[in-house]
Amino acid sequence: MADLQMVQEQIAESWIAVESFRLLVLRTAWLIDKHKDYNKVRKDIAAIKVAMPKVYHDVATKAAHLHGALGVSNEMPFMHMVTSSLVMGIADGPTEVHKVTLAKQILRDYAPENDLFPSYHIPRLRAEAEKRFAKELAEIRDHYAGRRSPAAAEQE
Ligand SMILES: Cc1cc2nc3c(=O)[nH]c(=O)nc-3n(C[C@H](O)[C@H](O)[C@H](O)COP(=O)(O)OP(=O)(O)OC[C@H]3O[C@@H](n4cnc5c(N)ncnc54)[C@H](O)[C@@H]3O)c2cc1C
Known part of the structure; x- marks a missing residue:
């Protein structure tokens, strides 16, 4: 068995x-x-x-x-x-x-949220994170905007 x-x-x-x-x-x-x-x-x-x-x-x-x-x-x-x-x-x-x-x-450890959505609603968390890391995100965007993709570099 x-x-x-x-x-x-x-x-x-x-x-x-x-x-x-x-x-x-x-x-x-x-x-x-x-x-x-x-x-x-x-x-x-x-x-x-x-x-x-x-x-x-x-x-x-x-x-x-x-x-x-x-x-x-x-x-x-x-x-x-x-x-x-x-x-x-x-x-x-x-x-x-x-x-x-x-x-x-x-x-007892939780209180109702006065907003329409809960505090852990993903769009709200994302907006807060984008605001908090705006400088870092802009740096990353700039970094990748100036780079060619490996496939494009190979063709040249
Ligand atoms: C072997 C044994 C030993 C025991 N020893 C002790 C002891 O040492 N000291 C002591 O004080 N008592 C003791 N009891 C009594 C025991 O605490 C009660 O039998 C128990 O609390 C259930 O109460 P009741 O029998 O009146 O059933 P009820 O309170 O009428 O419950 C019957 C059913 O109704 C439902 N129900 C009840 N309340 C709710 C609720 N709030 N929400 C949803 N559903 C509910 C449940 O399905 C439950 O099983 C003992 C009982 C047994 C069988």
Whole structure:
């Protein structure tokens, strides 16, 4: 089975999901130690509470499936893990509530733009960059205006 690419894909996806989740937990633990104030890490904690049941569910489901009939029997732990993942999405408050907490905390760092377009609208950024680097752009234009293309030089 390890030689089958669709099995390999499930192994790769599971590894990435678990390791990404572990990093999120470690980063949040580091922030808790750093700030010593849970209010400053509410966003990160909510994100973990959203991510955990999904990683648990997805990896356990893949494991059950890859084990075939044995995987869905009570001789393996996977079916219990899948139902446990559903419990984890409710026991400390529903996933939806944690998502709302997360989104509200993220949005606290942003303010609406009073302009018609957002501040990161590309035409505006380009106009600002052209104004800021006007001298350099003029130098580059002058430089290339005075040069022949390699093809034209070869023909002469
Ligand atoms: C195994 C287990 C252990 C528990 N341990 C504890 C404990 O130690 N201490 C404790 O205080 N409580 C505990 N609980 C209770 C748990 O916190 C609640 O069950 C949970 O908060 C959901 O509340 P509820 O059951 O009333 O469902 P509801 O609040 O009615 O939610 C039902 C569903 O409605 C939807 N929903 C709810 N709110 C929103 C929203 N704002 N936006 C969108 N959709 C929403 C979600 O799909 C949700 O799953 C435990 C529960 C379980 C199952």
